[in-house]
Amino acid sequence: MTASDTPATGPLAGLRVVELGQLLAGPFCGQMLGDLGADVVKIEDPATGDPLRQWGRQLPQGQSLWWSVVGRNKRSVTLNLRDPECQELARTLIAGADIVIENFRPGTMERWGLGYPALAELNPGLIMVRVSGFGQDGPYSQRAGYGAIGEAMGGLRYVVGDPSTPPSRVGISIGDTLAALFATIGALAAVREREVSGRGQMVDSAIYEAVLGVMESLVPEWQVSGYQRERTGAILPNVAPSNVYPTADGTWMLIAANQDTVFARLATAIGRPELATDPRYATHGARGERQAELDALIGEYTSTQGAEVLEATLGEHGVPAGKIFRPEDMLTDPQYLARESITEVDHPILGPVAQQNVFPKLSRTTGSIRWPGPALGEHTQAVLAEIGVDDARLASLRERKLA
Template sequence: MTTPAPPRSAGPSTSTADTDRADGTPGADPTTSAEGTTGGPLQGLRVVEVGQLLAGPFCGQLLGDLGADVVKIEDPSRGDPLRMWGRQRPKDQSLWWSIVGRNKRSVTLNLREPEGQDLARALIAEADILVENFRPGTMERWGLGYEALRELNPGLVMVRVSGFGQDGPYAARPGYGAIGEAMGGLRYVVGDPSTPPSRMGISIGDTLAAMFATIGALAALRERDVSGRGQIVDSAIYEAVLGVMESLIPEWQLTGYQRERTGAVLPNIAPSNIYPTRDGTWMLIAANQDTVFGRLAAAIGQPELATDERYATHVARGDRQVELDNLIAEFTVTQGVEELEALLIEHAVPHGKIFRPVEMLADPHFQARETITTVPHPVLGDVQMQNVFPRLSRTTGTVRWPGPELGAHTAEVLAEVGVDETRLAQLRERGLA
């Protein structure tokens, strides 16, 4: 068994230097593309992504952010539907796609046709990871199931993201992030108790499943270093949601307690809430620990509250949560937000303003850490977006380019598996690429 060779130094154009994968077979492993070098801790890994919309592609984004060479296969006629998503589309460009498609090379192939499937197999044969998020059985119908692919590439890690997982009575059902959020328990506890179950303002079910899928992929690669063999990573959206639901299950099983919607607070965790300010904004204050509450009591000019038996302990504060929140709000509403923040900083009380993009872009901490990065876009000019997280001290990832135009890298990538210009023209004429 061999491990991937160190990446070649970047050159001015696409590199097709060969490296060995962990199963010992050679694979093309470009360290540069037309957009620039890959970089990052996953440099040298080849990922083929055949998913669409969010759960699979977000997994691909995370791997690409960390330096993997992500080859995204899309349908030639329309591409990933995410290219059309988003409330704002300046110059007919999806801002959502500019993020989820970043650091990827777009290749168009018709996977419903045998020749398109053959070309996909040629790319997957040289890949470390395959990411897909179709309904279970789809890849098998296309001749791209794991059993067939591992004959070509025994070291392949196949990441499969779906609504309900690859087996079980619900596996064949269509599953979206919203369904997983409902089934995994999140929707029931989100919102105000006076309203029906609510949703988060983002596609949290899809992104959680993608994050678990990414963890699974990296774990499978680590195991491959030992065994030389790939495996399937099965990430179900509803299970990913359940995975972050804390003690929801044993609370019911052992005590019969059912968590309910509680709005801006967690029951019995006090004080920890958003509080009004004089200028109409809000400040989040989290001072539920005994020592921290003492500092908050001093900050609001009532240090005696820290020793008052009604508020002196975690349990007592929880029992009087509404009463205590009202007491704190009576003080905060007399303060401007900047004045209040200075006071909380002085007394080392954990707090945070409620940020929107306008506050994020102006905030000195965001700026100092480059939490938001600026990426050149061929149509929109400079686009600001979230940077790569987490950060690594030596080999952190980068945003090398935004989501590319459909098929922008088809010729480049297919050339790596022997498709010349003449054949590519024929494929395009027949709607296969």
């Protein structure tokens, strides 16, 4: 039995998904659905495949470790969707699907004869998930919409970084990821509604709106009171102490002790119990006014302590604290190990590859990683055979470089 024959587990087992997207926003939605048990058939261009196959800072033996994560649990089928015959094959695949995912520029699917009205005629229960920079309508819909632009337009970039520097970025593709999360929520909501109505619908997830959706009270703070949030580095203004602090061995420790009772415990932990009743620090407001002064005071203590000792001391006093983790910390941390937050997946070329597990965990029908990102076109023959394409026709498609 090959890896792709491994039976699916998880609450979405039995659900068929056809993924037409590339890079991250659409494929991450497909990854999450596949992690939870859906059968995800990914259609890729036969010439190049998903560009993510070549992405990542490290490509051991030419293999993208990023692709091993985002492509996991998917079956790869190669079809040139610019060709009418391949478009017809895609329609046949989608006619038997529950969900189709795409993240091309709006209008692309329509040009290929794969717009939602045409597909819904074949499959009235189909749920079409469309992820794009600016959504399917509006004056910006036809613009190229990368995740970074959505992060800027959604308000995130302006508030990330140190106030002394230009706006920064989060160190991951957070705009694409957020759009994929909202797309997944929308897909599952549409699946639930279909149980009532029997009808599918379109899920329209725009990157800038996904970013906007997590921006807390940013908009009403400006609209009601004229308050503009600014970049504040590692702190929230007037919330103290809550910052990263140095340790004697060069590790950064995050301490969050801004609540009055917790601050009192922190004061005791660092050998300064009198700070809890000192009028300069006794209340939330007072600590906020002297935030930099208080952070310097705490940093003087933490810089004399090794990270392990400091974390243990703070834990004994009930002070929320934790090291700033890097991958080497994650691979040995007892909490990670106990919950199997990181697992090893057998890669056919690289051997065991550590990667994040399936989240969230369900108590009865948890998902699983059945195989890493597959080779380009690895499942073309098997999947097309399921819709009646024989070996002779497949050979013809391949000869014409269409599959």
